[in-house]
Amino acid sequence: MMMTRDRFTGFSKRPVGNPADATIALFAVSVNSRVEVDEMVNKAVAAGGSHALDPMDHGFMYGWSFYDPDGHHWEVFWMDPSAIPSGS
Numbered sequence: 001m002m003m004t005r006d007r008f009t010g011f012s013k014r015p016v017g018n019p020a021d022a023t024i025a026l027f028a029v030s031v032n033s034r035v036e037v038d039e040m041v042n043k044a045v046a047a048g049g050s051h052a053l054d055p056m057d058h059g060f061m062y063g064w065s066f067y068d069p070d071g072h073h074w075e076v077f078w079m080d081p082s083a084i085p086s087g088s
Contacts, residue, residue, distance in 0.1 A: 005070065019071035028075045034062045040076045041066050049074075060084045 009016050017024040031037055037055075041064045045051060052065035052073055061084075063077035 019073075021071075023073055026073045026075060028077060031076060031078055034078050037062055037064050037076045037078050044068065044074065 005016065019025075029040070031040060041051070044066045048069040049066045052067050055062065055064040060081075061077060061079045063075055065073060065075045067073055
């Protein structure tokens with residue numbers, strides 16, 4: 001669930017950290033294809049986010065990450081189970 005910072009403070013008795021100053025979590029989202037990885041990251045950047053790391057291609061897995069406008073780190077990835085090396 002995504003919500004404003006002010007609304008979020010009502011869900012915990014603990015202080016809310018500032019993701020602009022430190023990484024407080026890494027959110028990973030699995031999608032169905034490499035194309036969807038690129039589409040999601042590009043949409044996030046177009047909506048005010050920024051690129052976090054360059055795309056990573058491991059053959060059986062492809063991922064790309066971005067920071068949302070509040071600074072949260074999102075990793076979007078696709079995995080091809082049929083291409084995972086045996087013993088992994």
